Amino acid sequence: MKDEEWSSLATARVRALIIAAAASAALTALIYLGSRRLEHYDAALFGYTVASVIAFGAIIFRYAIWLRRPATRRYWLRGWQLFLDRKNLGRNLRSIVGTAFGNLVAQRFILRRSRTRWLMHALIMWGCIISAAITFPLVFGWIHFELEGARAYRAYLFGFPTVAVDGRSIVGWVIFHALDFTAIMVIAGCAIAIHRRLRDRGAIAMQQFALDFAPHLLLIAVSVSGLMLTVSSLWLGGYMYSFIALAHQALVIMTLFYLPFGKFFHIVQRPASIGVELYQNRGREMAQARCARCGAEFVAQAWLDDLKGVVRELGFDYRLKSGRTLQDYCPRCKRVMRGLAYAALAQRSGHD
Amino acid sequence: MFIDPRRCIGCRACVSACRECGTHKGHSMIFVDYLDRGHTTATMPTICMHCVEPTCALVCPADAIKVSEDGVVMTAMEPRCLDCRNCVNACPFGVPKYNTAMHLQMKCDLCFDRTAEGLKPMCASVCPTGALTYGRYEEIVPRRRGVRPVNVHVFGRQRVATRVYLMLPIEEDDLCVDETAEPSFRESWLDAQVENADKRNEF
Numbered sequence: 001m002k003d004e005e006w007s008s009l010a011t012a013r014v015r016a017l018i019i020a021a022a023a024s025a026a027l028t029a030l031i032y033l034g035s036r037r038l039e040h041y042d043a044a045l046f047g048y049t050v051a052s053v054i055a056f057g058a059i060i061f062r063y064a065i066w067l068r069r070p071a072t073r074r075y076w077l078r079g080w081q082l083f084l085d086r087k088n089l090g091r092n093l094r095s096i097v098g099t100a101f102g103n104l105v106a107q108r109f110i111l112r113r114s115r116t117r118w119l120m121h122a123l124i125m126w127g128c129i130i131s132a133a134i135t136f137p138l139v140f141g142w143i144h145f146e147l148e149g150a151r152a153y154r155a156y157l158f159g160f161p162t163v164a165v166d167g168r169s170i171v172g173w174v175i176f177h178a179l180d181f182t183a184i185m186v187i188a189g190c191a192i193a194i195h196r197r198l199r200d201r202g203a204i205a206m207q208q209f210a211l212d213f214a215p216h217l218l219l220i221a222v223s224v225s226g227l228m229l230t231v232s233s234l235w236l237g238g239y240m241y242s243f244i245a246l247a248h249q250a251l252v253i254m255t256l257f258y259l260p261f262g263k264f265f266h267i268v269q270r271p272a273s274i275g276v277e278l279y280q281n282r283g284r285e286m287a288q289a290r291c292a293r294c295g296a297e298f299v300a301q302a303w304l305d306d307l308k309g310v311v312r313e314l315g316f317d318y319r320l321k322s323g324r325t326l327q328d329y330c331p332r333c334k335r336v337m338r339g340l341a342y343a344a345l346a347q348r349s350g351h352d
Numbered sequence: 353m354f355i356d357p358r359r360c361i362g363c364r365a366c367v368s369a370c371r372e373c374g375t376h377k378g379h380s381m382i383f384v385d386y387l388d389r390g391h392t393t394a395t396m397p398t399i400c401m402h403c404v405e406p407t408c409a410l411v412c413p414a415d416a417i418k419v420s421e422d423g424v425v426m427t428a429m430e431p432r433c434l435d436c437r438n439c440v441n442a443c444p445f446g447v448p449k450y451n452t453a454m455h456l457q458m459k460c461d462l463c464f465d466r467t468a469e470g471l472k473p474m475c476a477s478v479c480p481t482g483a484l485t486y487g488r489y490e491e492i493v494p495r496r497r498g499v500r501p502v503n504v505h506v507f508g509r510q511r512v513a514t515r516v517y518l519m520l521p522i523e524e525d526d527l528c529v530d531e532t533a534e535p536s537f538r539e540s541w542l543d544a545q546v547e548n549a550d551k552r553n554e555f
């Protein structure tokens with residue numbers, strides 16, 4: 001690497017570090033305020049809190065570094081630009097809601113890939129999302145419960161009273177055992193995933209232990225240790241409770257620190273498809289680029305210009321003699337042009 | 353991997369065989385294109401050339417395309433690929449394909465499931481003429497007289513080094529691709545018969 005590249009990389013790192021530190025500080029402030037100046041904060045959960053704050057910063061750091069990729073940056077800017085374009089507000093919102101629902105919630109694209117994988121992913125994803133939605137507010141002291149009367153619990157959100165639930169009713173039982181259900185969902189999902197990874201030939205060839213197995217094993221370990229907490233307190237009179245709690249905490253913290261890396265990063269990265277799809281939807285209405293050779297419309301002109309910009313920024317120079325760029329041709333014409341260049345060589349040297 | 357387009361007879365056995373590959377089940381990732389059906393029956397088989405500095409991987413906003421330890425440029429990682437089609441339109445060889453419904457890019461990965469076990473890629477194992485051959489340089493090259501394995505293409509001003517070799521006439525060092533004359537009338541008519549999805553690399 002050249003000196004200037006090094007220094008630009010270094011400044012990028014420093015900038016990302018500052019953003020990440022600011023994000024961690026903001027989260028800390030929110031925890032302080034949301035728990036009413038720590039009034040509802042449970043000091044026993046201090047370890048989880050520190051880990052969450054650090055992991056949050058790490059994710060933001062990774063995101064900031066990711067946005068440094070020329071292609072990513074361009075999509076990011078274009079996505080916001082198109083979104084903020086007032087003229088198309090209605091259609092933009094429709095595109096965004098459509099993508100958010102179809103891709104992020106229903107995940108139809110995974111269904112198209114395979115049904116079992118959709119089921120597997122839905123189990124793991126909803127298991128994790130529901131668990132996170134329950135535990136983080138509890139850990140941060142944003143939600144807490146107070147006993148009201150003999151057996152009703154009232155939930156407080158940021159210190160404001162909300163609904164009360166009867167601890168012995170079915171609803172109460174479901175709420176207080178929600179984490180057990182989500183743990184079972186995650187375990188089932190991971191079991192499907194591991195089963196597939198051990199049997200599918202394509203998956204076997206591609207997978208790497210650290211990337212593809214470790215996350216599943218980690219999630220299973222978190223879920224099982226969480227379930228064991230329930231088992232210990234319900235049926236074993238608290239046997240080994242503090243040891244299990246410690247193990248559970250260690251596993252959760254490991255998982256949190258794993259988030260910015262490898263497989264888990266797609267959780268934070270995937271919502272970018274909202275911007276990508278917005279560009280594609282808008283792009284369909286824009287002027288289309290025609291292949292310089294066969295004349296077929298293949299992509300939006302503005303999109304192609306962006307792509308050519310990215311390719312240039314990366315240090316490639318695909319300019320041809322005529323001043324056109326190789327990317328002005330549709331994929332098929334690129335293949336044919338190469339074929340013709342080859343045929344011309346072969347002919348010249350008297351083969352054929 | 354060695355490609356000798358002069359031996360290609362356009363039988364498309366490779367196209368069918370490619371569908372059987374475990375890493376992109378049911379979808380063929382190899383192309384056999386007619387060059388100019390008005391003038392010649394010549395066909396051009398195209399697989400991923402596994403560039404040393406892959407344009408596709410660098411233009412990917414999601415960092416979804418990874419290179420294996422042996423230099424094989426892999427298909428996009430499924431959890432990451434956003435179906436943005438940057439790679440599809442940036443690749444100088446016109447190789448990666450995309451599928452909107454699955455939100456996925458797929459490309460030739462030299463049958464990673466097979467080559468990792470020492471087997472030949474599907475296409476090379478069925479090609480009847482040896483246009484597609486897989487093997488070690490020392491084994492293949494001495495058996496092919498009159499051709500020279502070359503792994504450099506020049507597209508306009510860009511030099512692209514690849515891990516896959518192309519067999520060229522003995523006196524050539526590289527293959528230069530630049531603009532050729534406009535397609536002939538007959539070819540452009542036939543071209544129009546090619547499905548539009550094929551031009552855009554949609555599968």
Ligand code: SF4
Nearest residue numbers: 400401403406408443
């Ligand atoms: S030939 Fe295309 S798809 Fe293959 S590595 Fe090179 S740029 Fe990527």
Ligand code: SF4
Nearest residue numbers: 412433434436437439
């Ligand atoms: S289509 Fe997928 S693999 Fe290709 S550049 Fe876009 S995100 Fe990357």
